[in-house]
Amino acid sequence: MNAAPDDLSETQASVLAQDLRTLLSKLKRRLREQANVGQLTPSQASILLRLETDGPATASSLARAEGMRAQSVRPVIIALQDAGFVTGAPDPNDGRQTVLSLTDTCLGWIQEGRAARQDWLARTIQARLSTQQQVDVAKAVELLKRLVDD
Structure with a gap:
């Protein structure tokens, strides 16, 4: 058949x-x-790409965009800051938050x-x-x- x-x-x-x-x-x-991506995790690479594409953002907005919990995104951001890839500045609209951007x-x-x-x-x-x-x-x-x- x-x-x-x-x-x-x-x-x-x-x-x-x-x-x-x-x-x-x-x-x-x-x-x-x-x-030479090195030791970046997929989450770290994704956050960097998101910041490059969408521009500066808060940790909570990055978490929402990435479908992550805010608690889960914080260690990723800390690792990126420690690597010298991300820097933070006070949010001009809400001093309780930090706006993250690429260095x-x-x-x-x-x-x-x-x-x-x-x-x-x-x-x-x-x-x-x-x-x-x-x-x-x-x-x-x-x-x-x-x-x-x-």
Whole structure:
């Protein structure tokens, strides 16, 4: 008995989704290796990215944005402050709170990490893929953008 075309397409999509997730996980891991992320935990990296993307914030607003309890985010922030990545200043609207922001050291570290990842990926693409394969990857990237663009 042959599978119906829709069943085959559904199976192919499922296999493709699994392969794509696995590949992207490996690529993410390799890029992380290039950036010298060091000992940052996923929570610490997420808080840094949130501060970089959204700007200065209080611990409670970071906790809400990250889906964490305020008590859980505090040790993360303390570790980032101890590392010199985050600094705090009194909230001008509510003196009981502290507004957290990235330090210049952290911003430089983020830029260096991104440059290292970009350089590694560009060199690897150039070294391992022919010109035609690079064109094919560019087409694939455009298709992948359709998965995430609204």
